[in-house]
Amino acid sequence: MAFLDLDGLRCHVQRLDPRDGGPPAATAVLLHGLLTDSLASYYFTLAPTLAAAGVAVVMYDQRGHGRTGRPPTGYRLERFVDDLMGLLDRLEVAAPVHLLGNSFGGTVAFGLAARHPERVLSILAIESEPATLAWAGKLDGILRRAEAELAEESTLAWVAAQRGAHTARLARSAGRLLAGTSLARDIPASRLPTEAELRAIHCPVLAVYGTESDLADQAAWLDGLLPDCRSAFVPGQEHSVLVEAPDTVRELTLSWLREQGVELRGPVADPALVPWRGAR
CATH class of the missing domain: 3.40.50.1820 (Alpha/Beta hydrolase fold, catalytic domain)
Known part of the structure; x- marks a missing residue:
């Protein structure tokens, strides 16, 4: 490392x-x-x-x-x-x-x-x-939706039940990334x-x-x-x-x-x- x-x-x-x-x-x-x-x-x-x-x-x-x-x-x-x-x-x-x-x-x-x-x-x-205009629009929708949904404990519980604990941990980390940074707004504005x-x-x-x-x-x-x-x-x-x-x-x-x-x-x-x- x-x-x-x-x-x-x-x-x-x-x-x-x-x-x-x-x-x-x-x-x-x-x-x-x-x-x-x-x-x-x-x-x-x-x-x-x-x-x-x-x-x-x-x-x-x-x-x-x-x-x-x-x-x-x-x-x-x-x-x-x-x-x-x-x-x-x-x-x-x-x-x-x-x-x-x-x-x-x-x-x-x-x-x-x-x-x-x-x-x-x-x-x-x-x-x-x-990266194209269509790509930026698509990512805008995906990231905004993920930012909202991964902030909900019910979403994370569903991921754990359907996809397992490891995927749920990744989803929780992704939620923290979206909540704590400007990534969801920066990517579409590239x-x-x-x-x-x-x-x-x-x-x-x-x-x-x-x-x-x-x-x-x-x-x-x-x-x-x-x-x-x-x-x-x-x-x-x-x-x-x-x-x-x-x-x-x-x-x-x-x-x-x-x-x-x-x-x-x-x-x-x-x-x-x-x-x-x-x-x-």
């Missing part, structure tokens, strides 16, 4: 070196989602697989989440992108990296690629989308990249969706918007693809990195097992 100061933010960072002790075949930065998510989602799913394949892994708790500091304000998307840039600079990761973003983490990845394309080799976005800025994201992008997720309907739009983007669908899954279908995510990720020219040193997914576009 390590903590770095990012312009006054105490940031919790975890790094995994290639397990075989050899030089990294590439560097992957793993970005988690909002509210109930943290780097733990990757630590127990994807990160060990990448390290075993010879990839250097960087993962961190985003501001307000996990063990990273929780300032009362400063939660616009551009601050999250600044944090990512600051982290790469502090870790002296000068070469471009592969970004893997879950939900809001993918939005941060798109934000970095739009502002600093020279720092990004590829993006694998799981159940995610770039600076949004223009369509031209999004179209200028030229790195390869793989967008992964659950077939039962509302986000799957955006696949054709995103494939058409970005110059080098395609979609993959995970059958039977909704939004929680990373934690509900980790084996599939591992297969997708290894296959994707190999396609990007990364010389993986561990077992690589059989392409026949990867649900590329058309398997929805």
Whole structure:
């Protein structure tokens, strides 16, 4: 465990070196989602697989989440992108990296690629989308509703009964984050990249969706918007693809990195097992 100061933010960072002790075949930065998510989602799913394949892994708790500091304000998307840039600079990761973003983490990845394309080799976005006016409106509704509902003990009791004690603890922590910070108001007020800025994201992008997720309907739009983007669908899954279908995510990720020219040193997914576009 390590903590770095990012312009006054105490940031919790975890790094995994290639397990075989050899030089990294590439560097992957793993970005988690909002509210109930943290780097733990990757630590127990994807990160060990990448390290075993010879990839250097960087993962961190985003501001307000996990063990990273929780300032009362400063939660616009551009601050999250600044944090990512600051982290790469502090870790002296000068070469471009592969970004893997879950939900809001993918939005941060798109934000970095739009502002600093020279720092990004590829993006694998799981159940995610770039920041647009529609995205801001949707997040405004989701966050305001969550702020109100997670302040109610009856909601937390329902979560505990339906989803278990662990999920209830995450929900309670998310409620404290929303109650104690400006996150619910800052995210929708973020600076949004223009369509031209999004179209200028030229790195390869793989967008992964659950077939039962509302986000799957955006696949054709995103494939058409970005110059080098395609979609993959995970059958039977909704939004929680990373934690509900980790084996599939591992297969997708290894296959994707190999396609990007990364010389993986561990077992690589059989392409026949990867649900590329058309398997929805």
